Amino acid sequence: MKKILVACAFIFTQHSFAQTKTENILLRNYRPVSIYKTPTADIKKAAFPVIDMHSHDYMQTQKDIDEWVKLMDKMNIQTTMIFTYETGKGFDSAVEKYSKYPGRFELWCGFDYTGYGTPGWQKHAVAELERCYRKGAKGVGELGDKGDGELYSKPTPGKGLHIDDPQMKPLLEKCAALHLPVSIHVAEDEWMYETQDSTNDGLMNSSKWHVDMNQPGKLGHDALIKSLENAVRENPATIFIACHLANSCSNLKVLADMLDKYPNLYADIAARYAEIAPVPRYAAAFITKYQNRLLYGTDNDPEEHMYLTTFRILESADEHFYEIGLFTYHWPLYGLNLPKNVLKKIYRANAERILKYYK
Numbered sequence: 001m002k003k004i005l006v007a008c009a010f011i012f013t014q015h016s017f018a019q020t021k022t023e024n025i026l027l028r029n030y031r032p033v034s035i036y037k038t039p040t041a042d043i044k045k046a047a048f049p050v051i052d053m054h055s056h057d058y059m060q061t062q063k064d065i066d067e068w069v070k071l072m073d074k075m076n077i078q079t080t081m082i083f084t085y086e087t088g089k090g091f092d093s094a095v096e097k098y099s100k101y102p103g104r105f106e107l108w109c110g111f112d113y114t115g116y117g118t119p120g121w122q123k124h125a126v127a128e129l130e131r132c133y134r135k136g137a138k139g140v141g142e143l144g145d146k147g148d149g150e151l152y153s154k155p156t157p158g159k160g161l162h163i164d165d166p167q168m169k170p171l172l173e174k175c176a177a178l179h180l181p182v183s184i185h186v187a188e189d190e191w192m193y194e195t196q197d198s199t200n201d202g203l204m205n206s207s208k209w210h211v212d213m214n215q216p217g218k219l220g221h222d223a224l225i226k227s228l229e230n231a232v233r234e235n236p237a238t239i240f241i242a243c244h245l246a247n248s249c250s251n252l253k254v255l256a257d258m259l260d261k262y263p264n265l266y267a268d269i270a271a272r273y274a275e276i277a278p279v280p281r282y283a284a285a286f287i288t289k290y291q292n293r294l295l296y297g298t299d300n301d302p303e304e305h306m307y308l309t310t311f312r313i314l315e316s317a318d319e320h321f322y323e324i325g326l327f328t329y330h331w332p333l334y335g336l337n338l339p340k341n342v343l344k345k346i347y348r349a350n351a352e353r354i355l356k357y358y359k
C-alpha cells in the first residue's frame with residue numbers, strides 16, 4: 001500500500017511539473033524540432049537558371065557585390081532585379097554600383113513625386129522617369145502602400161497617394177509607353193490586421209508586422225487590394241506585378257479573381273514561401289493554374305540558406321519541417337512539389353517574357 005502511494009505521488013509530481021513547464025513556454029520561444037523521419041530532398045541549387053524578380057540594393061561595397069554574384073552562381077540565379085526605390089542621383093549611383101556585372105542585375109527606379117500637391121507636378125515626374133529609363137531602368141518599383149498612400153520612393157515619397165489616384169495616370173501610362181513593368185506592394189497579409197491574441201494564426205509574424213489601423217483615413221487590407229485592382233483595370237497597357245502574392249496568402253482566391261480578369265497583372269512569390277507552405281496542395285494547385293502569371297522572387301537578405309529554402313518549398317515534397325529562424329512562424333512547412341514545366345515558368349520563362357517584351 002505504501003509503495004502504491006509513493007508511485008502515485010511521483011506520477012502526480014512529474015505530471016504537474018511538466019504542465020507547469022509547458023505553461024511557461026512562450027510562443028515566441030517555441031522551437032519545435034520535427035519528429036518525423038521522412039525522406040528529405042537534397043537541393044543544392046535551383047532546377048533552372050533563375051530570374052529573381054524581387055530583390056533590393058542590399059550590398060554596400062563592390063566586394064559584397066562580388067560575393068553576391070558568386071552566391072548567385074552557386075544557387076543558379078542568373079539575374080536579380082534590384083528595386084532601388086530611387087530617382088535622381090540615388091538611382092544613377094545604384095546603376096553605377098552594379099555596372100561591373102551587366103546581365104546579372106537589373107535596376108528598377110522609383111517615381112519622383114517632387115512638387116506633389118501643386119498642379120502639373122507629374123510633368124517633372126514623367127521627365128525623371130524617362131531619364132531613369134535612358135540610364136537603364138528596367139522597371140519601376142517596388143512601389144508600396146500599406147494604407148497611408150506612401151508609394152515608396154526616394155528621396156521624395158508620394159505621401160497620401162494611392163496607386164488608383166487619377167494623378168498617377170500620366171506616370172502609369174508612361175510606364176506602358178516605355179515598356180516598364182510596375183512592381184507594387186499593397187497591404188499586408190490578413191493576420192497582421194487581426195487582434196494579437198491567442199486566436200491569431202500568424203501571431204509570431206504579426207507581432208512584428210502588425211498594422212495599426214487607428215489612424216484616420218488609413219486604408220485596410222480589402223480597400224488596398226481594391227486600389228490595386230482599380231489601377232490595373234484603368235491602365236490596361238501597363239504591366240503590374242503584385243508583390244508577395246498581393247498579400248492575400250490566406251485567401252489566394254482574391255488574387256485568382258484579379259488574375260482571371262486582368263491579363264496585365266502578374267504576381268511575385270517573394271518573401272511569401274512560409275505563407276503558402278502550410279497549405280501545399282492548395283498552393284500548388286493555385287500556382288499550377290496561374291503558371292503563366294507568377295514570378296519567383298526573394299526580397300530577403302541574399303543568403304545561401306534563404307535561397308535553398310525557397311527552392312525546397314517550390315521543388316521538394318518534403319513534409320513537416322520548420323524554418324522559424326528564417327520566417328518567424330511557428331507553422332510546420334511542406335514542399336509544393338511543383339512539376340518541372342511549372343517551375344521553369346515561375347523561375348524564368350514568365351520573367352523573360354515580361355523583360356524581353358519590355359526591351
Ligand SMILES: [Zn+2]
Nearest residue numbers: 054055142299
Ligand atoms: Zn521588397
